[in-house]
Amino acid sequence: MLHDIFINPFVDMASAPDFFVQLIWEGFVAGTLYALIALGFVLIYKASGVFNFAQGIMVVFAALTMVGLHALGIPAWIALFLTLGVMAILAIGIERVVLRPLVGQHDAILLMATIGLTLFLKGVGETVFGGEPKSMITEELGLPTGVTDFDILGGLVSLQHLDIAAVVIASLMVIALAIFFSKTRIGRALRAVADDHNAALSVGISLNQIWAIVWFAAGVVALVTGIMWGARSDVSFALEIIAFKALAVLILGGFTSIPGAIVGGLIIGIGEKLAEVYWGGLVGGGVEAWFAYVLALIFLLFRPQGLFGEKIIERV
Amino acid sequence: MNAHDSKIHGMDLSSGRNDGIAQGDELLKVENVTLRFGGVTAIEDISFNILKGEVRAIIGPNGAGKTSMLNVINGFYHPQEGSITFRGEKRSRMRPYEAAASGIARTFQNVALFTGMSTLDNIMSGRSLKMKQNFLTQMFYFGPARNEEIEHRRRVEEIIDFLEIAHIRRQPVGKLPYGLQKRVELGRALALEPDLLLLDEPMAGMNLEEKEDMSRFIIDVNRQFGTTIALIEHDMGVVMDLADRVVVLDYGKKIADGEPAEVQSSQEVIDAYLGVPH
Numbered sequence: 001m002l003h004d005i006f007i008n009p010f011v012d013m014a015s016a017p018d019f020f021v022q023l024i025w026e027g028f029v030a031g032t033l034y035a036l037i038a039l040g041f042v043l044i045y046k047a048s049g050v051f052n053f054a055q056g057i058m059v060v061f062a063a064l065t066m067v068g069l070h071a072l073g074i075p076a077w078i079a080l081f082l083t084l085g086v087m088a089i090l091a092i093g094i095e096r097v098v099l100r101p102l103v104g105q106h107d108a109i110l111l112m113a114t115i116g117l118t119l120f121l122k123g124v125g126e127t128v129f130g131g132e133p134k135s136m137i138t139e140e141l142g143l144p145t146g147v148t149d150f151d152i153l154g155g156l157v158s159l160q161h162l163d164i165a166a167v168v169i170a171s172l173m174v175i176a177l178a179i180f181f182s183k184t185r186i187g188r189a190l191r192a193v194a195d196d197h198n199a200a201l202s203v204g205i206s207l208n209q210i211w212a213i214v215w216f217a218a219g220v221v222a223l224v225t226g227i228m229w230g231a232r233s234d235v236s237f238a239l240e241i242i243a244f245k246a247l248a249v250l251i252l253g254g255f256t257s258i259p260g261a262i263v264g265g266l267i268i269g270i271g272e273k274l275a276e277v278y279w280g281g282l283v284g285g286g287v288e289a290w291f292a293y294v295l296a297l298i299f300l301l302f303r304p305q306g307l308f309g310e311k312i313i314e315r316v
Numbered sequence: 317m318n319a320h321d322s323k324i325h326g327m328d329l330s331s332g333r334n335d336g337i338a339q340g341d342e343l344l345k346v347e348n349v350t351l352r353f354g355g356v357t358a359i360e361d362i363s364f365n366i367l368k369g370e371v372r373a374i375i376g377p378n379g380a381g382k383t384s385m386l387n388v389i390n391g392f393y394h395p396q397e398g399s400i401t402f403r404g405e406k407r408s409r410m411r412p413y414e415a416a417a418s419g420i421a422r423t424f425q426n427v428a429l430f431t432g433m434s435t436l437d438n439i440m441s442g443r444s445l446k447m448k449q450n451f452l453t454q455m456f457y458f459g460p461a462r463n464e465e466i467e468h469r470r471r472v473e474e475i476i477d478f479l480e481i482a483h484i485r486r487q488p489v490g491k492l493p494y495g496l497q498k499r500v501e502l503g504r505a506l507a508l509e510p511d512l513l514l515l516d517e518p519m520a521g522m523n524l525e526e527k528e529d530m531s532r533f534i535i536d537v538n539r540q541f542g543t544t545i546a547l548i549e550h551d552m553g554v555v556m557d558l559a560d561r562v563v564v565l566d567y568g569k570k571i572a573d574g575e576p577a578e579v580q581s582s583q584e585v586i587d588a589y590l591g592v593p594h
Contacts, residue, residue, distance in 0.1 A: 183465070185440075185447045192430045192441045199428035202390060203508060204416030204445035 009278035018155025023273050029163040031269020032170045033228055037246035038253065038261035039174070040221040045255050046194040047214040048099070049107060053114040056243020057121045058219060062087055063226030063235045064129045067137060076140035080223075087219030095212040103207070122237065131237065136230030138162065143231060166228040173224060174262065177217070181258075186213060194256075248292035251299050254306030263307060268292045337403060343368040343544050344389070344512060349398030351384055358384040359395070360568045366512065371538050372546045373559035373576075377588055380565040382548045383425055386514050389546070390422050391415040403511065417445055421510035423501045425517045425548075431490030435500050438489055439475055442507025443468045475503045479533060495526035502533060506543075513537065515547040519554060527554065534558060556580065564588070 013020045037059060044052040065086050069079035098113050138145060144161035181187040192200040193210045201207065229239055249268055253260025272291040280287045299306065337343060344366040351359040359381045366372045374382050387393040389400060391410040399408045402418060410418075421442070430438050447464055476482050479499050484492060489500050498518060505513055518534065519527045531554060537543050549555050555562060555576065562579045564572040566588040572579045579585055 185444055185465070188433070188437055188441050189444055191433060191437075192444075195430035195432055196428045198392065198412075199424065199430065200441075201392070201412035202416060202422050202424075202428075203442045203504060204413045205441070206413045 004282055005279070012278055016155065018152065018157050021152070022157050023277055024270055025157065025159060025163075027270030027273035028266060029166060029269070030273070031266035032167050033225060033232075033265075034242070034245055034249050034269055035262045035265025036170050036173070036221060036225040036228070037243055038249040038265055039177070039258060040218040040225070041246060041250055042253075042255065042258055042261050043177075043218045043221065044214055047190050048110075048193070048211055050099070050110045050114065051107070051255075052218065053111060054117040054121060055218065055222065056240040056246070057118045057125070058087075058090075058222040059226045059229070059243060060235070060237055060239045061090075061121050061125050061226075062219065062223035063136065063230045063239070064125050064134070066223070066227070067134045067230070067235050068129045070137050070140065071134075076137050076142075079137075080141065083223055084220065087223060088216050091215035091219050092212045094215050095208060099211055100208060122240075125237070133234035133236035133238070136227060136235055138231040141227070143227075162231055166231075169224060169228070173221070174258070178258065186210075190214060245292045248296035250306070251296040252306055254308040257306070257308035260306055260308030268295065271295065337368050339369040339542070341368050342366075342401075343403065344546075345401040346385075346389070347399050347401070349385075349388060349395045349400070351381075351388055351393055351395045358568055359388065359565075361398070362565070362568075362570050363398075364563045364570065364573055366544060366546055367561075368511075368544050369538075369542055370544060370560040371534070371558050372544075373555045373562045374546060374548050374565065375550075375552075375555055375562060376565035376571075379567070380588075381568040382565055383516055384568075385565065386422065386516055386546070386548065389415070389512075390420050390514060416508060419508075419511035420514065421505035421508040421512075422514035423498070423505050423516055423518060425520065427494070427497045427501050429489045429497055429501055429504070432488060434486050435476070435481060435484050435489055435492075435503075436472065436486065438500055439472045439503045439507050440468065442504040443472065445508065472507060475506050478506075478536075479503050495522050495529075498522070498526075498530065499533070502530075502537075506537065511544060513543050513545045515545060517548050517550065519549060519551060527551070531558060552580075 037055060040055045040058070041052060044050055044055070062083060066079050066083040069082050070076055074082065094117065098117060099110075102110055102113055143165050146161045147158050148161065150157045150159070181190060189200070189205045189210055190213070192203070192205055193207060197207065200210075226235070226239070229242060233239075245268065246265075249261060249264040251264075252267060253262070253264030268291070272288045275291045276285070276288040342365050345363075346365065347363050349359055349362050350357065362381075362385065374385060376382050384393060388395050389402075391412040391414060394409045399406050400410065401407075402415075402420065405418070430441060433441070447468060476485055479502065481496065481499055481503065484496060484500075489497055492500065502515075502518065505515075515534070519530050522530065534545060534547070535558065538545050547558070549558075559576055561574060562572070562576050563570060564579055564582075564585050566584075571584045571588060572582045574582075
């Protein structure tokens with residue numbers, strides 16, 4: 001038994017290195033997309049202290065809107081920009097209708113409000129676009145679809161071009177967000193609001209404007225995630241489930257850390273793939289479905305602030 | 317308090333607003349303000365004014381309503397009764413960012429800095445209102461957005477030199493000693509180029525040397541830039557040295573108003589501070 005846990009899996013890894021590399025790559029791609037969803041959560045949490053339960057459904061909603069607009073005969077790129085517009089309107093609407101009346105309320109109340117928002121978006125999405133899965137307009141958007149095989153390590157490692165595109169786009173987006181946050185007035189205002197509401201107000205930062213911008217940024221992240229996940233599977237409400245894995249990513253990475261979201265996403269993406277293939281046999285498979293949550297549970301027990309989270313120290 | 321003094325160091329942090337209010341005219345008028353929290357009356361029917369160019373102190377025992385008064389002036393609290401007239405504009409409710417936009421800056425009793433950011437970024441955040449580039453150019457950080465950033469950065473460096481905090485420019489403020497944090501907070505308020513600067517206990521928790529430094533900065537800000545200052549302070553020595561006029565609150569009511577020496581000799585003020593047998 002111990003032999004099966006501690007020795008055999010590593011022997012397997014070493015005996016088929018090409019397969020091992022292939023798995024790491026697939027885990028890496030999945031992890032990137034988990035990280036993107038987690039990033040959406042982190043953005044909103046940092047700026048407003050709201051845990052946005054609706055991030056998952058925003059991913060679905062954005063993807064559905066784009067596919068739905070394209071189905072009406074609108075060219076893919078225009079549909080993309082229209083969807084950005086819809087996400088902007090959604091952000092402003094959420095700020096006006098949901099957040100503004102609840103300023104200063106307890107965190108739990110804000111969380112409940114975002115759960116309400118989740119149900120609302122789900123309802124609207126199903127009414128407007130219908131509940132059946134749709135396929136993402138991958139080719140129309142000019143995303144690559146081929147496969148490249150690498151003949152290395154005594155076998156073939158094949159990389160889907162779509163996966164490569166996903167990783168590249170996700171990386172560019174993270175870099176762009178990082179620059180935006182650290183170098184610009186609005187980025188500074190966002191961090192200011194995250195640090196101290198009253199002090200931010202006193203220097204003339206408008207909370208309302210900042211919140212609308214943050215929700216819009218989270219909406220953009222949701223749209224990109226929706227396109228990428230949609231291209232790998234289908235666009236359906238089942239995508240929302242993936243958002244729950246992002247919760248585990250957040251617990252690993254810390255709720256306030258962008259690097260944390262990325263590292264957490266990658267650990268879970270790669271970890272669950274390896275656990276499934278090399279250790280799955282021991283428990284009858286299905287590890288991929290629960291690996292993230294068990295890891296999150298362990299973190300909650302031993303390091304509740306996550307890998308990169310801020311240690312909570314109150315000065316008294 | 318001479319206007320021409322404001323060009324020392326080649327820098328001018330006076331707001332430059334030409335609103336026809338001369339030195340010594342009324343800049344802010346508080347009229348019959350009453351503020352209640354549920355059944356508790358924090359401020360009761362208080363009226364006073366602040367003249368342009370003066371240093372006005374608000375003093376009183378703990379719980380007298382001093383901080384509440386500042387919070388009313390910069391829009392954190394909305395009084396149930398009364399009104400505030402600032403630069404000739406009368407309002408009963410004002411939102412904090414409107415107050416900031418119209419030229420009121422402040423510091424806080426318990427330093428409220430953006431702890432994750434560097435000294436430089438904290439002070440830069442005070443320039444938020446002065447920066448005009450929009451969301452999209454900011455998003456891509458090119459051309460005009462970048463030039464604007466550099467221009468404001470220059471003003472901020474001037475403030476940093478003025479406050480003698482160049483050596484901590486890049487450090488995250490959360491790790492700085494308290495005295496320096498207070499100084500950074502003053503810098504952030506100065507970055508707004510305010511007409512009226514509200515200081516909530518600028519010297520609380522400081523040692524003697526830090527207090528002397530801070531007093532010097534407050535006097536310089538007032539003299540060189542002509543900035544009007546309203547400050548809350550417990551150290552009576554400091555108040556007597558710095559303030560042109562003093563308003564004294566006790567249990568939410570105004571009990572004295574006048575020049576430091578006048579106020580100091582008022583029997584009611586002495587009673588409020590030392591207590592009277594009932």
